[in-house]
Amino acid sequence: MLGGLAVRLELTFEQLEDLQLALGTLLECCGDADEMTIRVRVEAGELTAAIGPFDAAALADQLEREPVDGPNLQRVLETVADRVSFADREDGRYVELTEKIGAVKTDG
Numbered sequence: 001m002l003g004g005l006a007v008r009l010e011l012t013f014e015q016l017e018d019l020q021l022a023l024g025t026l027l028e029c030c031g032d033a034d035e036m037t038i039r040v041r042v043e044a045g046e047l048t049a050a051i052g053p054f055d056a057a058a059l060a061d062q063l064e065r066e067p068v069d070g071p072n073l074q075r076v077l078e079t080v081a082d083r084v085s086f087a088d089r090e091d092g093r094y095v096e097l098t099e100k101i102g103a104v105k106t107d108g
Contacts, residue, residue, distance in 0.1 A: 011047075011099075011101060015099055015101070018080035018081065018099065019047075019049065019080070019097070019099065021076070021080050022076065022077055022080045022081055022097050023038070023049070023051060025073060025076050025077070026051055026054075026073070026077075026095060027051075029062045029073055030054050030055075030058060030059050030062050030073070036051065036052065036053075037050075037051070037052060037053070037094075038050070038051050039094075042101070045100060045101060046082075046098050046099065046100055046101065047098070047099045047101050048096055048097070048098045048099075049096070049097045049098075049099075050087065050094045050095070050096045051094060051095050051096075051097070052087075052089070052091075052092055052093060052094030052095060053089065053091040053092025053093060053094060054092055054093050054094070054095065055092060055093070056088065056092065056093040059086075059093055059095070077095070077097065080097075081097040081098060081099055082098055082099050082100050083096075083097075083098040084096070084097060084098075085098070
């Protein structure tokens with residue numbers, strides 16, 4: 001999914017890698033739900049991906065935990081995204097990753 005989006009939005013290879021790293025890290029450490037949703041919005045030169053739902057307490061624990069073999073989740077997300085925010089919705093907490101992008105290509 002991210003590859004097709006990257007081509008359409010003319011993301012750099014580095015931006016694509018950053019998004020894949022963030023998504024992979026989130027799902028690996030916190031993706032215990034049977035079903036996860038990724039909502040992508042492109043607006044005003046920014047791509048925002050909302051990933052969830054996550055259990056709020058478990059996510060908070062992962063964000064703060066200091067692993068022995070590398071940076072914690074908060075550090076990874078802040079390194080690969082221009083902005084990291086969180087949104088509480090009916091079904092759980094979502095992580096919102098925002099990346100600044102160039103002009104969006106349109107058909108025609």
